[in-house]
Amino acid sequence: MKSKPKILPPSLRTRKRYIVFKVIGEKKLEFEEISNAIYGSLLEFAGELNTALARIWIIRDLWQEEKQLGILRCLHTAVELVRASMLLIDRIGDSRVAFRILGVSGTIKGAKRKFLEQKILEKF
Amino acid sequence: MAYYDLAVQEKAFEEKKFLKIAGFMGWHGIGKAVIVKSFEQAKELEKNFHSFVEEQNNLKIFSCAVLKLNSAGELKKCIKTLRERVLLLAVYGGEYELNRTACCDSRVDFLLHPYLERKDCGVDEYCLKKAKENEIAIGITLHYILNVHRKHRIALLQNIAELLRLCHELHVSVIACSFASSYFELRDPRAIASLLNVLGYELGKAIEAVSAIPEFIIEKNLKILSGKAPVRGVEVISDEE
Numbered sequence: 001m002k003s004k005p006k007i008l009p010p011s012l013r014t015r016k017r018y019i020v021f022k023v024i025g026e027k028k029l030e031f032e033e034i035s036n037a038i039y040g041s042l043l044e045f046a047g048e049l050n051t052a053l054a055r056i057w058i059i060r061d062l063w064q065e066e067k068q069l070g071i072l073r074c075l076h077t078a079v080e081l082v083r084a085s086m087l088l089i090d091r092i093g094d095s096r097v098a099f100r101i102l103g104v105s106g107t108i109k110g111a112k113r114k115f116l117e118q119k120i121l122e123k124f
Numbered sequence: 125m126a127y128y129d130l131a132v133q134e135k136a137f138e139e140k141k142f143l144k145i146a147g148f149m150g151w152h153g154i155g156k157a158v159i160v161k162s163f164e165q166a167k168e169l170e171k172n173f174h175s176f177v178e179e180q181n182n183l184k185i186f187s188c189a190v191l192k193l194n195s196a197g198e199l200k201k202c203i204k205t206l207r208e209r210v211l212l213l214a215v216y217g218g219e220y221e222l223n224r225t226a227c228c229d230s231r232v233d234f235l236l237h238p239y240l241e242r243k244d245c246g247v248d249e250y251c252l253k254k255a256k257e258n259e260i261a262i263g264i265t266l267h268y269i270l271n272v273h274r275k276h277r278i279a280l281l282q283n284i285a286e287l288l289r290l291c292h293e294l295h296v297s298v299i300a301c302s303f304a305s306s307y308f309e310l311r312d313p314r315a316i317a318s319l320l321n322v323l324g325y326e327l328g329k330a331i332e333a334v335s336a337i338p339e340f341i342i343e344k345n346l347k348i349l350s351g352k353a354p355v356r357g358v359e360v361i362s363d364e365e
Contacts, residue, residue, distance in 0.1 A: 079318075
């Protein structure tokens with residue numbers, strides 16, 4: 001088993017933001033298509049360096065294909081850049097699309113509660 | 125906070141889903157822009173504008189005319205014909221002569237994309253000073269950014285960034301509109317503000333470009349056209365004697 005470095009203390013961790021988005025398209029799209037489109041747009045608009053510095057992670061497990069909803073993680077300083085580059089996506093393959101950013105949250109839990117309307121059972 | 129997109133092309137309204145998606149995107153009001161290409165068309169259209177504001181699907185729809193003309197003389201004639209018939213009067217920029225004429229005419233509400241098909245931002249210091257004096261906003265449109273790619277998009281964004289810098293320096297109002305021809309070209313207002321921010325405009329002002337400034341233009345024009353503000357700087361507060 002490969003050894004891993006220890007998890008950083010909270011004060012040394014980077015500050016992240018979770019962007020919840022919905023895709024409005026002519027047909028339903030798969031996670032891979034969305035992921036490639038977002039990375040492609042970011043690379044084209046912001047360049048390799050800024051894309052690397054934004055530390056993007058599109059969360060596969062939270063992609064809801066039925067509702068076309070997804071969550072993307074980035075650094076708190078890159079939120080505006082990611083929003084702007086998502087705005088520039090107008091086509092994925094043959095399908096015309098429009099991205100609607102539902103909101104930004106500091107935690108996955110908050111993002112789910114606020115924008116995906118998932119109830120947190122701990123409170124019951 | 126209410127968000128307004130002052131210019132959306134008339135053909136977008138023909139799509140069934142358009143109003144639903146515009147509401148979902150977060151817009152509270154939309155300008156239905158009719159593109160006027162000649163003085164004859166302006167004269168014909170004069171009779172078609174019935175009301176300044178309509179309400180559909182909880183969205184306010186404002187009447188708007190975008191003047192896309194070839195000469196300054198024709199532009200002035202069209203402004204004179206349509207000013208009292210529509211709530212929002214915009215000029216389709218690009219040609220320097222037209223940009224300058226629009227900035228110098230206080231009857232115009234906003235000048236759309238003065239940087240279009242140019243190698244510069246399309247306006248100079250004189251134009252922007254006049255625009256400030258006449259309370260004319262400069263409109264950034266998303267339609268052309270979405271429909272060009274690679275080096276053409278770079279040139280366009282470069283011109284917009286330069287224009288935003290000049291507007292910031294000379295305190296000229298900026299508005300952002302989609303000028304969408306389909307609902308796929310609509311975007312949420314906060315994302316449009318983000319684009320302006322990334323291009324070097326202050327975030328607060330970028331948000332105002334889709335909210336407070338369009339709202340100010342609409343309210344100002346409603347007062348003028350309803351006779352509550354007959355002359356600039358004068359407002360009738362009460363009709364009671």
